[in-house]
Amino acid sequence: MGLYLFQRFILLLATLAFASIVVFGVLEILPGNAAQVMLGASATPETVAALAHKLGLDQGVIVRYAAWIGGVLRGDFGLSYAYDSPIGPLIAERLAVSAPLALLAMLITTAVALAAGVFAAQRRGKSGDVAVMAASQIGLAVPNFWFAILLVLVFAVHWRLAPSGGFPGWEAGLGRALGALILPALALGLVQAAVLTRVTRSALLDVLNEDFIRTARAKGLSRRATLWRHALPNALTPILTIMGLQFANLIAGAIVVEYVFTLPGLGRLVFQSIANRDLLVVEDCVMLLVAIVIGVNFFVDIACAAIDPRLRRRAA
Incomplete structure (x- = not known):
């Protein structure tokens, strides 16, 4: 039973790691810009670029993935752009x-x-x-x-x-x-x-x-x-x-x-x-x-x- 538990646990960790890459990658290829959506169609490119920088959207894909998954492992789910509140309590409430x-x-x-x-x-x-x-x-x-x-x-x-x-x-x-x-x-x-x-x-x-x-x-x-x-x-x-x-x-x-x-x-x-x-x-x-x-x-x-x-x- 011990060997079976160990094998299933390793498979669990590997599946979670692979799933996190797939989830992040799929959402990254979605069209649109979060900063543009938040500011509206009338916002200037400079304003959009400034907000994107503040949100970290101008960083590399690997840097953003590492920051996201590291925060999740620490229990820090980040800040919601739309609700302007921590995501952890928001998810817990729902x-x-x-x-x-x-x-x-x-x-x-x-x-x-x-x-x-x-x-x-x-x-x-x-x-x-x-x-x-x-x-x-x-x-x-x-x-x-x-x-x-x-x-x-x-x-x-x-x-x-x-x-x-x-x-x-x-x-x-x-x-x-x-x-x-x-x-x-x-x-x-x-x-x-x-x-x-x-x-x-x-x-x-x-x-x-x-x-x-x-x-x-x-x-x-x-x-x-x-x-x-x-x-x-x-x-x-x-x-x-x-x-x-x-x-x-x-x-x-x-x-x-x-x-x-x-x-x-x-x-x-x-x-x-x-x-x-x-x-x-x-x-x-x-x-x-x-x-x-x-x-x-x-x-x-x-x-x-x-x-x-x-x-x-x-x-x-």
């Missing part, structure tokens, strides 16, 4: 909305998908299985933003059970804050559950055909006990892998749902910063999202190795 939203959506996804996947696997080929697969197929086809608008119309406009948008802040109380996140979490979580349901069902059906399952049944263990005690634990590797990818996607890909519900999340910050040509904010936010994705996959790999010893033996 992450305080996006992270709980992703966690709540992931809880919904996991609860719905595991229950529906196990239900379908138990009734393979029967009407219950067909109904679950049909519902999951519809979920795969429904866009997040359309489902979000439908939830607003039904639960906020028609039934008035939840707010239609906005976020009161955590200082307004846990109940009000979670109430503002429940519809966005449903819009994200139920659509993601369609994918995880199909993966859960497929993984369980593969395990249910194994010899040790037939042995457990031959020893007199009930079908339900065999499913929960033997089949599901052995089917967790592909399920955990997909869950890790989905959680990272819920944080990084919630921008459309955040706009529908006017949530001040990380996705909206990235979108606004791109429009304002506030590249340092974009670089920090994208690098943070990349680090979250890579970090989540790292912990998923460790969890899968802890569950399945065969993964550890392959690293030896």
Whole structure:
């Protein structure tokens, strides 16, 4: 296990280093000038050049990359051009909305998908299985933003059970804050559950055909006990892998749902910063999202190795 952990950690560091170069390089080739955007089209070339010098935009690419990545490693994310404030607190404020939203959506996804996947696997080929697969197929086809608008119309406009948008802040109380996140979490979580349901069902059906399952049944263990005690634990590797990818996607890909519900999340910050040509904010936010994705996959790999010893033996 120690060798496996070391190999995965080295791969984690190498991936983060490569990702930082890609993020910086891609944003560097984008057209436009941040100083020109901030001063407007009527600014003189001298004024634009002076502001570019103040912001360090006239320095070499390698110098700017070294300054950026060095600041990130020290915890200094720099200063936002558009907001004229430190980027670290700005990201933390938006992450305080996006992270709980992703966690709540992931809880919904996991609860719905595991229950529906196990239900379908138990009734393979029967009407219950067909109904679950049909519902999951519809979920795969429904866009997040359309489902979000439908939830607003039904639960906020028609039934008035939840707010239609906005976020009161955590200082307004846990109940009000979670109430503002429940519809966005449903819009994200139920659509993601369609994918995880199909993966859960497929993984369980593969395990249910194994010899040790037939042995457990031959020893007199009930079908339900065999499913929960033997089949599901052995089917967790592909399920955990997909869950890790989905959680990272819920944080990084919630921008459309955040706009529908006017949530001040990380996705909206990235979108606004791109429009304002506030590249340092974009670089920090994208690098943070990349680090979250890579970090989540790292912990998923460790969890899968802890569950399945065969993964550890392959690293030896």
